[in-house]
Amino acid sequence: xxxxxxxxxxxxxxxxxxxxxxxxxxxxxxxxxxxxxxxxxxxxxxxxxxxxxxxxxxxxxxxxxxxxxxxxxxxxxxxxxxxxxxxxxxxxxxxxxxxxxxxxxxxxxxxxxxxxxxxxxxxxxxxxx
Numbered sequence: 001x002x003x004x005x006x007x008x009x010x011x012x013x014x015x016x017x018x019x020x021x022x023x024x025x026x027x028x029x030x031x032x033x034x035x036x037x038x039x040x041x042x043x044x045x046x047x048x049x050x051x052x053x054x055x056x057x058x059x060x061x062x063x064x065x066x067x068x069x070x071x072x073x074x075x076x077x078x079x080x081x082x083x084x085x086x087x088x089x090x091x092x093x094x095x096x097x098x099x100x101x102x103x104x105x106x107x108x109x110x111x112x113x114x115x116x117x118x119x120x121x122x123x124x125x126x127x128x129x
Contacts, residue, residue, distance in 0.1 A: 004054060011055030016071040016106035018058050019046045023099045030090040035078040040068025041088040065089050 022044040032041040043064035048056050067089070076081030 005116040006113055008055040009116070011051060011057060012109040013106060013113070015046070015048055015058055016102050016109065019102040020049075020099070020106065022046050022061070023095055023102060026088075026090050027092070027095050027099075030088055030095070032088060032090060033073075033076065033078055034068075034086045036070065036080045036084050036086050040086045041065035041086060041090075042066050043090045046051040091116050124128065 015069045026043045029041040034040055045062040045064070047062055049059040051057050068086045069089050070084045071087050072083050073079055073085050076085050078085050
């Protein structure tokens with residue numbers, strides 16, 4: 001039972017870490033400018049699925065719109081003839097909300113691993129007595 005808890009929480013830790021990686025990448029690139037001839041940076045979203053027996057795993061990644069959003073910045077070196085550049089369509093507020101959820105999920109699963117480890121160590125101490 002204790003090892004199941006550690007294993008299940010471990011899969012969730014890995015999943016939350018990959019989610020945090022995607023969010024940090026999205027936030028780091030939210031101001032990446034491209035010319036209108038190029039695709040915008042595409043935000044990455046993690047797709048998660050339940051494991052066959054226990055836990056979860058990252059099934060894959062989904063990507064945001066390559067069209068992004070056009071912004072009129074005629075003085076930008078990448079601006080087209082009409083003065084437009086392409087930015088990714090990433091909303092900071094939704095990324096921050098996801099960041100908080102991913103952090104809390106990671107912390108909760110780390111706590112489960114700690115408690116399961118403490119339980120296992122207590123059981124070993126009882127066996128030694």
